[in-house]
Amino acid sequence: MSEEDSILDNIEIHKNFAIISINPKLYPLSVIYSAAYWLLDRVHVIIDGDPETEILVEIRPKDKKVDLKEIGYEFNDELINYSVYTVQATRNKRLREMIVEKALMGNIGQQPSQTQQYINPQSEKCDCPTPQGKQESSTWKPREQTLQDEELQKLRERIIPTNNSDLFKGVGDIDEDGITNVQNYRHKKDEFLND
């Protein structure tokens, strides 16, 4: 290696290119492909090595302004990013399938929609349950039913909860202060940004 070459962690930097070494036991090939693809707008990428022992990723900048060291570090970050994504996707796979399945079945009409279950075909009356109890209005339709003030207030509280103690009532080991800070940030973003 010449004076311009250097080794940083798993990154071997040469004059016009860098080689990143990856342990395939830590990162599956799909994750390496994703991380490499992420960099394609700035560097050329060639993948080589042994898929069992060591994978080598060569990166060559497309522009002289590109810093190989920074790109190498970014590549390592993207390996972790896509690994987490893959793990979460695997955990949520069944749930996503169920959601899509339910949505498709509803559209196709194999299951009646929740509203249609309550419509009496003879009188076209809707017996949909409401917070006040079952309605038997001859002209009731969804969205035309007005809520009482008390019910409306409860609905508002659920959308924009102001008191975490009520929201998480009965649930143990909740860091209510931490959650309050997160929720306050979500709903009062401008105040936090201006601090």
Place this chain on the structure above:
Amino acid sequence: MDAIKVEKNRCVLKLNNDFYPERIIKEGIDTFQNKERISFSEGRIIIEKNKNNNPEKVAYEFCDYLLSLIQGGSRWH
């Protein structure tokens, strides 16, 4: 890494089939053949120089294209 070898009027690309399967390489060559003089022989990709191209640069772009094909939906792995 010796994946790319630059010769006088051409560039020879030897890619690892563990990472770039032959099917993907052939698909890439089909696309690049419209504009470049590129061929596949004995496991090597040969890019010939023509009036307007730099074979080495084309080789790197070809590798990038293969990666996008792999990432874009081919489920060979």
